[in-house]
Amino acid sequence: MFEFLGRLFSRRRDTRVDDLFKDRYTNFKAILDANSELLRLLSSMDRMLEGRTLFGMAYVRSQGARALFYAARMVRSYERLSGRAQPRLHETLEALHLKIGEVLGEVGHRPPVPDLVLPHVRVGRTMIDSVGGKNANLGEMAGAVGLTVPRGFALTTAAYQLFLDHNQLGPEIDKAQRAVDPEAPETLMEASQIIQTLFLQGEMPPALEKAMHDCLAEVFGQDETLRLAMRSSAIGEDGELSFAGQYKSILGLVPARLVESYKLVLASLFSPRAIAYRLANGILSEETAMAVVCLEMVDPLASGVAYSRDPLAPGRPEMVINAVWGLGTYAVDGRVDPDKYRVSRTNPQDVLSSEAAPKEVMLVMRPGGGVEERPVPEKDRGAPCLNEEQIGHLARSIVRLEEHFGAPQDVEWALDRSGRLLFLQCRPLQVSGAAFVPPDLPQVEAPVLLEGAEVACPGVGSGPVYRVLTEDDLAGFPRGAVLVAEHSSPTYSLVMTRAAAVVTEHGSVTGHMASLAREYQLPALLGAKGAMRVLENGREVTVDAWLGRVLEGSVEPLLALRTDDTGTLMKGTPVYEALRALGALVLPLNLTDPKSPDFRAGNCRTVHDVMRFVHERCYESMFAISDLASSQGEVARKLNARLPLDLHVIDLGGGLEADSASRIAAVHQVVSAPFAALLRGMLDERLRPCEPRPVDMSGFLSVMTRQMFSTERERFGEKSYAIITDKYLNFSSRVGYHYGVLDAYCGKTVNSNYINFQFKGGAADDVRRNRRVRAIGLMLEGIGFRVEVEADMVKARFAKYPGEEIASRLEDLGRLLIYTRQMDMLMTDETSVERLARGFLEGDFSHDWMPSVGGRWSAD
Known part of the structure; x- marks a missing residue:
């Protein structure tokens, strides 16, 4: 609001008091604003220390930096307001800065190897810090496991770092991200737009562009019909956390658009949903980097996802395979309900169940480049995408991957038009850790609004319905609401820490959103037919993601089944202990009585102490200046009103x-x-x-x-x-x-x-x-x-x-x-x-x- 201050002094004045008031009121307001920010920060830290909300080191470091920033702003503004230096407060802040630095430690990712580009034949999983999880696993599948993988190469994290340094993007990225409030999705979107524009307008380093085209010729030769897929392979992706659907993939790419597409994938490291995902999972942007996969594009007959175990019942001896016609994007993004196959793990030739879903549309390659949606031929719409022989071949390969990597696997595959099975990606599968056994559910009399939905993540959630039609709707998503949408989407990760549950009419348990819901431990239902018609905005509902139903109102007997597993998981973890150590330097308040002789700057020991001291003293200084303005200056005018003040x-x-x-x-x-x-x-x-x-x-x-x-x-x-x-x-x-x-x-x-x-x-x-x-x-x-x-x-x-x-x-x-x-x-x-x-x-x-x-x- 301080642009209005200039209006007051737009005409010439000779009154020194008025100028003094103008300057010092600006500092008074700055103190109040910084104090409000610190109050929110302290409240947020208290809530996180309860252990019931997921957070990571990104949150801890952000809170430490913000606490020091706003405390220092209060001190500087108080000095200008009062006209007195505050050396003791600066000494306290400097000591706190050193101690907080010890708690937070050094961060940052630097590429371990200098290569800008590496063919996949030279890549393995030991190179994950240089090429990211997706590249590393592709090289491992092709080499050590011996599965069929499309030809391709990796653009390394060294290439990403060179792009940043060449365009001097680091400081600008930091500046934009400092404005992000994890509680306000609109700030994520604003920061994302700024940062992604920087990437897209950046210049390609000449050395990187040459290395890219040299490797393209080495791997693929001169092929004018060549079409490529360019996909993310960020550090941390496809590891302990999936980052499912958070980054950009470009399909059907012609080689002439290689540089432009590379910048688009780099920029997706800072998409709103990617920023939100990192915040929710404790990953600093400085700790990640974007490597990129460049693969020969497959024009498949059918594609899909396979889980080497049922993520909701990993103890069962069966695996899950989903399939759609054309490219698998529509399966993982929830655009089309896929075919569902369950296959025995002990005998991969044994198909335990097969359910062919109606598939109206498919995504296919466009001859001139890119991809497009086409209707599925009438004869194929209700037909299964895979026969038993193809299912068995795929199932045996999935078992090999789990045995090689030593953990359950989430695998993307494609079947080309010659019948050749290709593997496009594998990563660790997020599983519940125990068999999917519903608790003893109480009998309830609440009206059932929807039933028969598929459970993507079990649990119970309740709140007002908030329908999402476009990504823009996520900016206003209220905490504690139930997200209702037509299709599942990984974009919803932007608000998964705020949502009570998710309900969509279409989607797959092997899709990106289902994976994210399990990571966030967010109750989620897919295939809830009629959800967009029945569940009106603002209607209070309870989502029973045990029995796949939605009930009217807040059903307390079901809500009593909710557990505080996240709190149990957070307490005792390294990131929780780091927040606890930070909290000891920020939260305690030792200066409690302003009338006490001990209420002085030299006794401040925490950020909260500095905040309380400055806030208390600033009113004395401001009222003194205001009194001077009203008695001597030309600014203040007494209000003639029947008021007791x-x-x-x-x-x-x-x-x-x-x-x-x-x-x-x-x-x-x-x-x-x-x-x-x-x-x-x-x-x-x-x-x-x-x-x-x-x-x-x-x-x-x-x-x-x-x-x-x-x-x-x-x-x-x-x-x-x-x-x-x-x-x-x-x-x-x-x-x-x-x-x-x-x-x-x-x-x-x-x-x-x-x-x-x-x-x-x-x-x-x-x-x-x-x-x-x-x-x-x-x-x-x-x-x-x-x-x-x-x-x-x-x-x-x-x-x-x-x-x-x-x-x-x-x-x-x-x-x-x-x-x-x-x-x-x-x-x-x-x-x-x-x-x-x-x-x-x-x-x-x-x-x-x-x-x-x-x-x-x-x-x-």
Whole structure:
């Protein structure tokens, strides 16, 4: 909002005070913004340390860096605000920087070998750090296992690093990723767009382009009909984590587009879903690199995926094979429901079950390059893609791969038109670790909305339905919702840490999304026919991913079956211990009492200490500057209104009707949208602001005792400030022994609109002050705010609503500020908390229901 500051000072002024105020208010606001970011960071770390949410070292390192960044910003802004250097705070931050560095360690990937390009005949799985998992496994399958693999070569991680260095992309990537908030999918999309554009506009290093074309000629010779597939082979991909469907593949590529396609695959390392996947699985971008597979393109009759074991029942002696006509992309992306075959592991010739699905369309190679969708010939639509001999051949090869790699395998295969079986990829299969045995499910009476769906990942989830039609819909995905879509897609990994469950009408348990759901331990149903018709947006449902059904409402007996396996898994892991060590340097608060002589900069030992110290002291400095501005400068104007506070208005541009001759502002002159709304609430006739309020004797004496013996600098009747523009308001209120800060923007752009409110302090004892903020918290929750209450402080936020909704909430806040004025004296017992909140929410502002004890006293 600080572009508005320039408007205030656009005309010549000779007043040094005004310039001082402008500069220091900017720093005051910077402190509040950084403090808010740190509060969110501390809350997030506390939640992660419960161990119930998956996170990795990317999260730990990000939190450590952000904590230091925002703490340092607070200190620098406080120095400028107060006009005093803070060497002790800088010493504390430097010591914390060193300790946090020891916890986080050094990161980064550097290629182990210098080769830019390697033919697959020279590649094996020991070279995984140079060529990535997909390349390494292709070379291993062709060489050590002896299976048929298309000709091809690997573009190594050294090539990726050369591209980065040649275009100096490292700093720009870091800058874009610093703006990513894991809780806000839209920030992932924004950062992704910036970074991918950098890759696509980057120049190809001449040495890399020459090496690529030399290897192309070595492996394939001169073949004008050659078509290629270019696929990702990032570090970490196809290993312990699958990265299923996270990166780009380009099919049917003509050699002339090799360079352009290479840059597209590199850029996909920073697709929104890839960034989200790394954040969720603890992988820093600095720790990965993109190698690329370049394979001869197969024009298959049929393709698909094979699992050497059933991922939901790995103990069973059977494997799972899925198949579609044409290219296998439609099988793994959930575009077409595939044929399903179950085959004996002990006797791969024994097909235990065969189910041919109706297949209306297929993906095939286009003669001029690329791929296209075509209808499946009528005679083949319901026919099986594989015969028993082909199934047996494929099954035997799958068993060989599992034996060679020593773990269950997830394999992509293709059958060309000559009947030759080719292997395109293999990677470790993510399995549940135990047989798929549903728990003893309770009998429930909830209506069944859908049933007969296929379970991709077992479990139970409940929440409001959120239907996804396009990738853009993911930006607004709310935490705890049930994702409902027509087709499964690996793109949904963007919100899998936020979703309660996933339900799609089409998809396969061998597809990318199913693999991701199992990695995220997210209940998922596929093949839920009619889901998009039956499950309306916002409808509360329970997904039973044991029996493949969706039930009406929140079914508590089923939800009781949910487990905290993720918490058990996280605690004790190296990444959890790293977060715990970081938390010890960030979270503890030692400076708890601002009145204590020990509340000083030299006693700060953690990031939280620095944050609390600066936040407490910044108000003293800001109010001193504001007082100077209103008494000596030309900025502040006293508001003439029937309000129980000395309110001064500082117009930064467009907030008041022009009237430069007067130092007094009338209410009718206020044209600032948020401030006008706040005043409407504060001046509500029902509040009777000028009438005395009844209080009980003990409450009054509690306040008077605090007033007489307090060493605080706050006093009844100090000035309060409203700093405004046409759409912006920062309202700092000091009444008695409390302060409130309200920061709001109210305009036509929904995503820019917000209200941040903070209230602290009071004139009574700690018990009454805590009751007061809890009552205020209940009131704020009742009018739609997100609320956090701690000790004698309440914080609340209402954001991203239309201007009229923001204005309505500001009116409510105006009423709340007057209604709760000096409310400490009314907080006689615990029942008063709920009664005060109920009175406010019901529009009864009289307090007449409050009992009087020993007489009635005026609070004014």
